[in-house]
Amino acid sequence: MQQTMESVRFDHVYKAFVARGRGSEPVLALQDVTFTAAPGEFVSLVGPSGCGKSTCLNLIAGLDGPSEGTVAHQGSAVRGVNTSVGYITQDDNLLPWRSLRGNVELSLELQGVARRERRTRAQEFIDLVGLAGFEDHYPHELSGGMRKRAGIIRTLVYDSSVVLMDEPFGPLDAQTRVILQAELLRLWERSRPTVLFVTHDLVEAIALSDRILVFTGTPGTIKREYRVELPRPRDPFRIHETPGFGELHDALWADIRVEIEQARTVS
Ligand SMILES: Nc1ncnc2c1ncn2[C@@H]1O[C@H](COP(=O)(O)OP(=O)(O)OP(=O)(O)O)[C@@H](O)[C@H]1O
Numbered sequence: 703m704q705q706t707m708e709s710v711r712f713d714h715v716y717k718a719f720v721a722r723g724r725g726s727e728p729v730l731a732l733q734d735v736t737f738t739a740a741p742g743e744f745v746s747l748v749g750p751s752g753c754g755k756s757t758c759l760n761l762i763a764g765l766d767g768p769s770e771g772t773v774a775h776q777g778s779a780v781r782g783v784n785t786s787v788g789y790i791t792q793d794d795n796l797l798p799w800r801s802l803r804g805n806v807e808l809s810l811e812l813q814g815v816a817r818r819e820r821r822t823r824a825q826e827f828i829d830l831v832g833l834a835g836f837e838d839h840y841p842h843e844l845s846g847g848m849r850k851r852a853g854i855i856r857t858l859v860y861d862s863s864v865v866l867m868d869e870p871f872g873p874l875d876a877q878t879r880v881i882l883q884a885e886l887l888r889l890w891e892r893s894r895p896t897v898l899f900v901t902h903d904l905v906e907a908i909a910l911s912d913r914i915l916v917f918t919g920t921p922g923t924i925k926r927e928y929r930v931e932l933p934r935p936r937d938p939f940r941i942h943e944t945p946g947f948g949e950l951h952d953a954l955w956a957d958i959r960v961e962i963e964q965a966r967t968v969s
């Protein structure tokens with residue numbers, strides 16, 4: 703039997719949706735998507751809007767199933783909701799009635815981790831991202847950047863081997879984004895989960911990833927794969943100065959640009 707070492711494997715995955723208001727004509731969102739992510743690998747998914755990036759993450763999280771093909775997590779096909787992956791969605795989804803500490807402890811609580819250990823683990827992560835002193839603040843009392851930090855550590859504290867992140871820094875200002883990228887890299891280096899990271903920001907994808915998957919416009923399929931050979935540890939503040947950055951950025955942009963232009967002429 704073939705040994706499966708991958709954390710995540712997509713094998714000829716197709717995903718069709720029946721769109722409301724278009725009769726019963728199904729819309730093909732993903733077409734023949736095949737890729738793997740190794741344990742501890744940081745993989746980014748980039749591509750034009752609507753190419754199926756979020757759909758890929760939902761399939762790994764088991765929130766939906768493929769129409770054809772297989773999506774596997776640690777060697778087994780995903781069937782039903784996959785609670786062993788951490789999922790950071792675009793909205794931070796903090797519970798407004800829970801304090802920062804209460805939000806960070808939530809997944810540990812659901813796991814049945816004892817109170818004292820919960821406290822210690824949550825505090826370690828709160829300290830790591832500079833949120834000490836805000837433990838008792840409620841989400842509406844935190845800045846946008848603080849809420850993103852809280853959402854991220856809430857998922858990482860749980861120590862899952864696969865973490866899905868869907869444009870986690872989307873609406874933030876440029877400076878806060880880079881600060882959070884640096885923090886994310888620091889947190890990732892500690893336990894090295896496999897990360898599947900969706901972004902529209904090519905500089906961010908280069909700064910963070912081991913590999914970047916470029917998707918075509920709808921129906922999304924993988925157009926090209928780039929290995930990011932820039933040395934680690936990386937400094938997102940100075941990533942532009944790293945040798946090899948410029949060539950990689952140009953190549954990625956040339957690839958994506960064609961897809962965006964085609965998506966525009968189609969719609
Ligand atoms: N539940 C659903 N029902 C019907 N169509 C859907 C559903 N989810 C996604 N789609 C369609 O599938 C395609 C891919 O959507 P998806 O959200 O995965 O794109 P995306 O790459 O994440 O886009 P963006 O960059 O804008 O977030 C789109 O055409 C979208 O309209």
Ligand SMILES: [Mg+2]
Pocket residue numbers: 755756757868
């Ligand atoms: Mg999306």
